[in-house]
Amino acid sequence: MTHPRDDRAQALAEELKQRFPDAESHWAASPGPADVTVLALPYDAALQVARSAGAALAGQVLVDICNPINFSTMDGRVTPLDSSAAEEIQQVVGTDVKVVKAFNTTFAGLLTTGEGHDVPLDVLIAGDDSAAKDKIAELVRSGAMRPLDVGPLRRARELEAMGFLHIAIQEPLQLNWHSSIKILP
Ligand SMILES: NC(=O)c1ccc[n+]([C@@H]2O[C@H](COP(=O)([O-])OP(=O)(O)OC[C@H]3O[C@@H](n4cnc5c(N)ncnc54)[C@H](OP(=O)(O)O)[C@@H]3O)[C@@H](O)[C@H]2O)c1
Numbered sequence: 001m002t003h004p005r006d007d008r009a010q011a012l013a014e015e016l017k018q019r020f021p022d023a024e025s026h027w028a029a030s031p032g033p034a035d036v037t038v039l040a041l042p043y044d045a046a047l048q049v050a051r052s053a054g055a056a057l058a059g060q061v062l063v064d065i066c067n068p069i070n071f072s073t074m075d076g077r078v079t080p081l082d083s084s085a086a087e088e089i090q091q092v093v094g095t096d097v098k099v100v101k102a103f104n105t106t107f108a109g110l111l112t113t114g115e116g117h118d119v120p121l122d123v124l125i126a127g128d129d130s131a132a133k134d135k136i137a138e139l140v141r142s143g144a145m146r147p148l149d150v151g152p153l154r155r156a157r158e159l160e161a162m163g164f165l166h167i168a169i170q171e172p173l174q175l176n177w178h179s180s181i182k183i184l185p
Contacts, residue, residue: 034060035059035060035061035135036060036061036062036063036135036136036139037053037057037060037061037062037063038063038065038103039062039063039064039065039066039089040065041066042066043066043067043068043069043078043079043085046064046066046085046089047085047088047089047092050062050089050092050093051092051093053093054093057093057096057097058096058097059096059097060097060098061097061098061100061129061132061135061136062089062093062097062098062099062100063099063100063101063102063103063136064085064086064089064099064100064101064102064104064156065101065102065103065104066085066104067085067104067160067163067164067167068084068085068160069164069167074168076164077160077161077164079160082157083157084101084153084154084156084157084159084160085101085156085160086099086100086101086126086153086156086159086160087099087153087154087156087157090128090153098127098128098129098131098132099127099128099132099153100125100126100127100129100132100133100136100153101125101126101127101153101155101156101159101160102123102124102125102126102136102140102147103123104159104160104163105122105123105124105159105162105163105166105181106121106122106123106145106180106181107166107177107178107179107180109177109178110178110180111143111145114143114144114145115144115145116178116179116180116182117180119182120144120145120146121145121146121180121182122145122146122148122180122181122182122183123140123145123146123147123148124148124150124159124162124181124183125137125140125147125148125149125150126149126150126151126152126153126154126155126156126159127152127153128152128153133149137149148183162181166179166181
């Protein structure tokens with residue numbers, strides 16, 4: 001018997017194939033393991049899945065999108081001050097996997113359109129491997145958004161603090177998850 005999560009994942013994969021047939025022919029033309037994996041999970045699950053995936057992730061770009069918030073207090077993050085979720089994940093997967101922090105400062109609702117307030121969303125990206133960041137930047141551009149390379153993986157500390165702040169101000173400023181972080185020159 002399969003796990004209900006696997007059944008839902010399979011159903012989603014089928015739905016995506018129907019909605020994006022061009023992507024399906026692209027997938028069919030490049031069989032084999034994915035070269036990018038996105039951990040779209042809460043932090044504790046992301047860490048657990050990264051740990052258990054082990055060698056299956058070798059050679060891949062692993063995108064960490066999480067905001068490791070302390071959901072008991074909603075008043076801070078659960079990671080050590082001198083680290084970040086992305087760095088903790090990098091530690092458990094080892095150097096064969098290139099971890100990239102991205103998408104944690106953009107809300108899901110706006111990501112589906114790629115824009116907020118009629119301007120392309122900024123997707124802030126941090127990582128230690130340039131080729132891995134380039135790959136994610138290309139993915140971001142293909143969604144009509146603007147990738148911004150903010151530096152090495154340790155910049156994830158600031159990105160996660162930014163993500164936390166962005167979440168924390170939703171209710172007081174009545175933003176209703178429709179706000180975005182835009183870097184203007
Ligand atoms: N939503 C946003 O706008 C947004 C924006 C930026 C970053 N993020 C980050 O993206 C991540 C996902 O956010 P979300 O809003 O999609 O959260 P969510 O609605 O809570 O979804 C979490 C998903 O993770 C699955 N999951 C939980 N524990 C798991 C485990 N141990 N093994 C496998 N799957 C597990 C859940 O499956 P079940 O339903 O079966 O439990 C669910 O499908 C979070 O880290 C969040 O901080 C979200």
